[in-house]
Amino acid sequence: MANPWFETVAEAQRRAKKRLPKSVYMALVAGSERGLTVDDNLNAFGELGFAPHVAGLSQTRELSTSVMGQDLALPVMISPTGVQAVHPEGEVAVARAAANRGITMGLSSFASRSIEDVAAVNDKTFFQMYWVGTREVLVQRMERARAAGAKGLIMTTDWSFSMGRDWGSPEIPSKVDLKTAIKFAPEVLRRPKWLLEFGKTGKIPDLTTPNLAPAGGGPAPTFFGAYGEWYGTPLPTWDDIAWLREQWGGEFMLKGVMRVDDAKRARDAGVTAISVSNHGGNNLDGTPAPIRALPAIAEAVGNDIEVVLDGGIRRGSDVVKAVALGAKAVMIGRAYLWGLAANGQAGVENVIDILRGGIDSAVLGLGHSSIHDLTADDLIVPDGFTRSLGVTPLTKAV
Template sequence: MSLAYPATTDDWQRLAQRRLPRFYADYIDGGAGAERTLAANVQAFAALRLRQRVLVDVAQVSTRARLAGEDCALPLALAPVGLAGMAAARGEVQAARAAQAAGVPFTLSTVGICPLGEVASAVQAPFWFQLYMLRERGAVQALLQDAWASGCRTLVFTVDLPVTGLRWRDVRHGLADGGARAALIKAWQVLARPGWVRRVALGGKPLTFGNLAAQVPGARDLNAFRAWVDAQFDPSVTWQDIAWLRQQWKGRLLLKGILTAEDAQAAVDAGADGVVVSNHGGRQLDSAPATASVLPAIAQAVGSRTELLVDGGIRSGVDVFKALALGAHGVLIGRPWVWALAAGGEAGVARLLAHWQRELRTTMMLTGVRRTADINASHLERFS
């Protein structure tokens, strides 16, 4: 099959794999353990069936929605992805521009390549910022101040990372342990992708965690930054720390990594403005439930009192519709936009988002829905 004109997310993934060094492609594609949760995320959405309706006036259909107080062209935001700037030269900047043009929010990861200031100078629309609770609370405060000064008003705070999940693909490439053998493996894989070397490794320098340059001033490479980040993950964080964070951040606060109704309720009690139902894309706890399977219960528990977003396994505009039918107000997507970025840069991300909007609109028309706010469980066959 020709991929000259990629249409689906799978197309973008195949193109990305051809362009990226193997260790980085596996870093993006892979999950924890045997990757059961990674597969379950996709399968859970694929298993849902829609109720097609006919002879409904769908001449005027709108995919617009409101997320975190912002008007969006569709109920979708680009999720934070660490090291996304290695997919294309200054990759986060390219993705942010594509998101702005498409009318959806972009979320910059703390461990992205491009720093806050660089992204802010490249776009006019406000973007979101993602953060972890680091051991050095001064570093957290400094990052919050930088985010606010850069125009960010929505903070996506990741709560499911007291320790990094066991990702065997990274271990096989030596990313977890380092050393001379790992360096040779990566060097060989890099040399096998001379186009990536030219476009990204050389054309996209510097490849460092831009947001952490002030925190790790002596580090000159990604391995040094990664070692500092891994040491900063704090397993002692509790809900009391979220209360402290709520005092520090005066913008909107979304807690990402919620998988139970109890934790969703605790997030609301702690002052969060919204929760992201997420298992970290299957990258943390293998055999954790698929997000689509727990979303309805969480929506029933807190969906009427807080903003509810979901990620994990969403691969099309059809899946966006299904997520809304399960009770979400919107979705975050990670791997799909990075694949499109790697395969086609800013234009690739723009094309992906245009296709997803077209899919969502078509799905709405064939199910007899005119507004995204009207999508609900009655549009799923399993709830009929």
């Protein structure tokens, strides 16, 4: 039997690709249009170098921090992702893994498992919401999350405005029924281990969104039903963001900030934290990598609110680079989904352990005893690397 342990996130991705039906895997790696932003999210980290020391290094390193009132064993958080058809336990397995490794769990309102199930296994759960439906409905969802034990709210405002993909989008069914099963049988049968995992549970991949079920009862909408509701809901204003933050009254993150002026507006709206994010490259293609936008945003508002980075994290050294440039922590998405696909809950724990090891090695090599000592002086930042969006007029090519 092959060793279920893997040494890198890249290996987790290879195993996920080998295990998952093509459509499921392609949904995980999807990016809008040409995929310029997806590529930059990854490549930007490779442009940053380290300036290490060789002696007088610390025997022990402190890796813990806190974000939104929750202690973290390392500066890593689980980013909320939509319906997880990669493993039968879905978000519950991810939440258990996060709890076992001492980090927070972000649960999407489009998740395949309920806030009640997830918060029951991880007492550091943040519930993520989109601006979908009326204000009354939004408050009902928020209060349900509060009653379930959610410790904070994440408001995502950078959902895809650009849905085309040059290489073609994976076909995702609106529901799983007999007709769908027959249609997808050829690619599913090529991945018998994935099929067997679901078969053992007596369940099929669930494309409904239980966290969006009507408060008065009734069936939960499918992913595409929820998407349609979002598409028909007027987009939120800054006043709407401030209103929702006030209704929640606790720890509140605004996710999707890429500009300094937006970061300042978020701070003025009373948020606790912001996530510098471009939705994993699934928004407006050509948006730069979050790590490029991070320094200017952290400098502008980092003393007033907590700043985290979401996008392109594949190794512990990436985490260290983000912290050195002003992030309190990072959020991971695809990395843990690949771990989940590769080996369930243990695979997610494996990914977190890989990141921990890389963080510790980088902090050691940089001569620090704590992640809190990291600064931009630890990095080699090439000229022209950063993007100070929303500060000065954008340069036009001539």
